[in-house]
Every structure is written in C-alpha cells, then in structure tokens.
Amino acid sequence: MVERRIELNRRYHRKKKMAKLKERLAAAKSNSERETILRKIRILSPWWQEPAAHS
Numbered sequence: 001m002v003e004r005r006i007e008l009n010r011r012y013h014r015k016k017k018m019a020k021l022k023e024r025l026a027a028a029k030s031n032s033e034r035e036t037i038l039r040k041i042r043i044l045s046p047w048w049q050e051p052a053a054h055s
Helices: 003-027 030-046
Strands: none
Touching: 003 030
C-alpha cells in the first residue's frame, strides 16, 4: 500500500505542477520564456501537445 500511496502522491504533484506551468505558458510574453516553460512541460509529460490557437 505504501508504493501505491507514493504513486498517487507523485501523480497529484505532477498534475498540480502541470496546471501551474500551463498558467505560466498562457501568460508568457517573450518567446524565450515560452520555450523554457515548454521544455519543463516536456520533461513532465513528453507526449503533451500544445492546444491549437483558435482564431
């Protein structure tokens, strides 16, 4: 049961961190800032795709 709790805690933390990074990505002003945040997101979730911009 300890292993399961560790897995769940890791998942919850990753989810919170992804939400925080997505907020920062939406607020990013410079291109270099965007690239830095995208690099961090890719480390957490390699298959994450940035949603297409609606115009």
